[in-house]
Amino acid sequence: MKINWGTGIVIAFICFISFIMYFIISMNTNSKYDHDLVIEEYYKAELGFQDEINKEKNSKNLSENLSWSKTEEGLLISFPENLDSDKISGTVYLYRTSNKKLDFDMPIAIDKHGMLIPKDNMLEGRWNLKIDWTYQDDAFLYKKEIMY
Incomplete structure (x- = not known):
């Protein structure tokens, strides 16, 4: 043919x-x-962006800022030692841009100026760490992209 x-x-x-x-x-x-948005209500979150900028400025004005380290037990978040840990409150957000199902948040629970997030909750890879916290009447925000 x-x-x-x-x-x-x-x-x-x-x-x-x-x-x-x-x-x-x-x-x-x-x-x-699957390609998920990092935040579900992106435009609603955008309205609070100026508050985040102010909180980040407050964090940068601290004499000692937050720090984190990877330990055998998990992710250790260290708060400034010159602050009274009983007066610190807030939330720790950990999210992955690659998989929305792994995102989680937890309230701040400080023990000896540090907070431990167990390694069972985290997989190795890139995480976005966001800590929204208050000390007395001042609000602070710490953001960091970390490799765990």
């Missing part, structure tokens, strides 16, 4: 369209290719 050039072009178009449709369908249905 002989195929003329018109039939060849139609077959090429059909093959090309099938190829593109295969990738579109596989990218939309395969959970391996």
Whole structure:
């Protein structure tokens, strides 16, 4: 059977369209290719951005800022030793841009000017660490991209 050039072009178009449709369908249905937003209500969070800027300025004005380290037990967050740890309150947020299901937050619970996040809660890789905390009436914010 002989195929003329018109039939060849139609077959090429059909093959090309099938190829593109295969990738579109596989990218939309395969959970391996999920791309979640970092924050669910992005625009609502954007309205509080000036408060975050003010909190970060307060953090930079501290004589000693927060620090973190990876230990055998997990992630250790150290608070300034010149502050009374009983008056510190807030929340620690840890989230991964690669998988929304691994995100978690926990209230600050300080023991000896430090807070330990168990390694059972964290996988190795890149995490965004955000600590929103208050001391007396002052609000502070610490943000860091960490490799755990």
